[in-house]
Amino acid sequence: MSAEVVPLPRKRPTLDPMLSLTASGMNSVNAVILDRMQSEIPLIPRLAGHLISGGGKRLRPMLTLAGAELVGYQGARHHKLAAAVEFIHTATLLHDDVVDGSELRRGKAAANIIFGNPATVLVGDFLFSRAFELMTEDGSLKVLKILSHASAVIAEGEVSQLSAQRQISTSEEQYLHIIGAKTAALFAAASQISAVVAECSEEQERALEDYGRNLGVAFQLVDDAIDYDSDAAEMGKDQGDDFREGKMTLPVILAHARGSEEERKFWKAAIGGHRTSDEDLAHAIQLIDNHNAVEDTREKARHFAQRAIDAISIFPESKARSAMAEAAQFAVARGY
Structure with a gap:
């Protein structure tokens, strides 16, 4: 009688290979960030530092560094550009928290709660300006065009999301367009510019952008x-923020589309801002669970992560390619 073969548990993907790959470069990037967030106005570095030192993954600047490793770039231009990417991202977070009235960011009180909305918006503007200083110092018109276009697209995405807020008719296609603008545009630009500074072929540049x-x-x-x-402890923000703000994200879009007439009435009232209590949130989570909407959202995420991995398959097997592939797997397996 043969012994039963027990499969080994699959290793959960982590960001560790990406962190290891980019550690040295991130030290240089962090030095640029620390230097350029300084100002003679003490409130500016205090408020900026509250978010910048708040324990974020720094995934976007890491993409610039990892892309440079992937294509064998030997210079240092990408350090300032990765810092510019992080400043753009941080500025958008500061502005987002004001727009959304957020109370938590990365497990801490959001900057707007501590420093107020006017100061938070203005420091976001300051960081945008610093990002553009870094871009112009680099001297590449192509890099400037890529990052400035991404900044405009992000703003358009945020306005589109605002327009779709509390609109139960928002479709999956509209939703994907919104997140493609407000989130994916900076990921794409951060990756693409590493190929530009390395003077790669158009095919390689397009692969990194994809x-x-x-x-x-x-x-x-x-x-x-x-x-x-x-x-909330795991997320670093309040659970149900999207629900209470009436954001039509994919779990809601799927649950609404699959729901009964009675369930759709609930969603219309909830997204319209008329049912936002803790009990309503619990009911929403139950409906989403009943219709498998979270798992199907994660499944769609796995599809896009695989497309990301496939995009860099044109490059030779390397430590950088492996780290970037695992980063994509981590993005969909994470719980925070």
Whole structure:
């Protein structure tokens, strides 16, 4: 009688290979960030530092560094550009928290709660300006065009999301367009510029852009799933923020589409802002669970993550390619 073969548990993907790959470069990037967030106005570095030192993954600047490793770039231009990417991202977070009235960011009180909305918006503007200083110092018109276009697209995405807020008729196609703009555009630009500074071929540049764009969509899909699938301690924000703000994210779109007439009435009232209590949130989570909407959102994220991995398959097997592939797998397996 043969012994039963027990399969080994699959290793959970982590960001560790990406962190290891980019550790040295991130030291240089962090030095630029620390230097350029300084100002003679003490409130500016205090408020900026509150968010910048708040324990974020720094995934976007890491994409610039990892892309440079992937294509064998030997210079240092990408350090300042990765810092510019992080400043753009941080500025958008500061502005987002004001727009959303957020109380938590990365497990701490959001900057707008501590410093007020006017100061938070203005420091966000300051960081945008610093990002553009870094871009112009680099001297590449192509890099400037890529990052400035991404900044405009992000703003358009945020306005589109605002327009779709509390609109139960928002479709999956509209939703994917919104997250493609507000999140994936910066992931794509951060990845693409590493190929530009390395003077790669158009094919390689496009591959890195595709990697970043698909990773960004996957990342946001999981973020939106987590809002209905995790607790605030794990997320670093209040569970149900998206629900109470009336955001039409994919778990809601799927649950609404699959729901009964009675369930659809609930969603219309909830997204319209008329049913936002803790009990309503619990009911929403139950409906989403009943219709498998979180798992299907994660499944769509896995699809985009695989597209990201496929995009960089044109490059030879390497430590960098492996780290970037695992980062895509981590993006969809994470719970925070």
